[in-house]
Amino acid sequence: MRVLGMISGTSHDAIDTALVDIRQHGDRLDCRVLGTGATPYPAELRRELVEALPPGRVGLDAVCRLDTGIGRAFAEAAQRAVAEHGPVDLVCSHGQTLYHWVDGRDVLGTLQVGQPAWIAEQLGVPVVADLRARDVAAGGQGAPLVAHLDVLLLAGLPGRAAALNLGGIANITVAGDPPLAYDTGPANALIDAAVLAATGAPYDDGGRIAAEGRIRQGLLDELLDEPYYRLPPPKTTGKELFHPGLLDDVHTRHPGLSLPDLVATLTALTARTVAAEVERHGVTTLVASGGGVRNPVLTGMLRELLPKVRLLRSEELGLPADAKEAIAFAVLGWHTFHGLPATLPSCTGARGSRVLGSLTPGAGPLRLPAPLATLPTAIAFSS
Incomplete structure (x- = not known):
């Protein structure tokens, strides 16, 4: 299965992409990294994002503009990745963290923006997004998801x-x-x-x-x-x-x-x-x-x-250092699409492991595979 992982991290300078061909062999995932890239945010969009991040204070109009603007920027970055590295079956988009609501040691909520519908509309394939919220709802920190x-x-x-x-x-x-x-x-x-x-x-x-x-x-x-x-x-x-x-x-x-x-x-x-x-x-x-x-x-x-x-x-x-987080979200998206949990309670503090994210359908009927019975315990990379 060809999965495109996407993320803009806490440096918020660019959208990182990684197209990964993921196949399961027993309890091991074999991953071939087909291509990686980084698409800088448009200057004006990045300026608006920086102004909205703490300690900045913005209204809901700015949040809406960012959700749309970042969603469209992710869709364009996804289209560029497909043009360079070939078609995809699934996209997993982390989006951009705008706010992580922490009270002492407790995470009360988390907000990632970058509306995934723009990606689904652009590519016509399903998009997994909003991955952190489920772990937070289960009492976890919602991070670090890359731990899986x-x-x-x-x-x-x-x-x-x-x-x-x-x-x-x-x-x-x-x-x-x-x-x-x-x-x-x-x-x-x-x-x-x-x-x-x-x-x-x-x-x-x-x-x-x-x-x-x-x-x-x-x-x-x-x-x-x-x-x-x-x-x-x-x-x-x-x-x-x-x-x-x-x-x-x-x-x-x-x-x-x-x-x-x-x-x-x-x-x-x-x-x-x-x-x-x-x-x-x-x-x-x-x-x-x-x-x-x-x-x-x-x-x-x-x-x-x-x-x-x-x-x-x-x-x-075998894991490209600059694209690790994008690759991680490709792997997390693969787990979600196959009905497998991908969080580690000892790492996030959640009550248990959870299947992550929400799924936006692509252009055609949404067909999910039967949930897999074997949870991978190891991973190998090639390029």
Whole structure:
């Protein structure tokens, strides 16, 4: 089955796509990655999205415009993926998280926008969407859903294995019985916000700005005092907590702070908070993915803090690092279409595993396959 996975993550700079041919052989999924891509948001749409994200305040008219505009942008990105890589049988769209409603450790609700009907209308195939809400309704955090793919990917690795995703927010999945998964804190979110505000560039390309600065230990200690880091898992966070407004407070407390020093310190914040969780669980092999793996300053800090940990990029296991989340949602969509649950209660905190999402029919009659009896326990990738 050819499934197109789609997501715009907490960096909210582009729509990531991955077309995956997924076939089940016993308890293993064999996945052939047919093509990946990233379609930047139109500048005006991204501006409206940034203004709507916390701590911004917008009306329902803006939410409606974003739901439609992002839905249409996803449909265009899907059409581009099909033109480049061939037809699809199913789309699974995460959409764009606009708000994740967290009260202490409890997630009370979550809102992803990007109306899936635009994709169904454009391609004429069924679309799975709104995947997080069911886990939240079952008492879970609604995240990190990528943990399901991580656990399948880590199966069979020696020692204590974990997967790390360095997107806007960093999350970790630790293999075990049961497995654990949670957000550790910011990955690129604060770094990107600082660079964007000062230069207009969306991120610290190649870690060049951080490499020019020095870590301000006093500021780093202040940032590490955030109570979120001391909460036990399962837990999730987002730009509701780690938003650009924090940087305004930093500049107020530290006048004259240079951009390189700020970015170096924020990069160290990500490395320190990630390394603390890796050490907490005695991880010996760490499989990393996400945009942060392209930042040699960040990965260098991680290697320095974790000298005894084998740090791999997910490509070494056949999984493209930049497209991991889009691939994960292709796999989640496949599970939903076949009636299989794809959440891990020990990772999200839900009362039980659930079949995720809502399904928008395509152009013809909606025909679902009979639910499968065997839940996959491992996954293999090829290209």
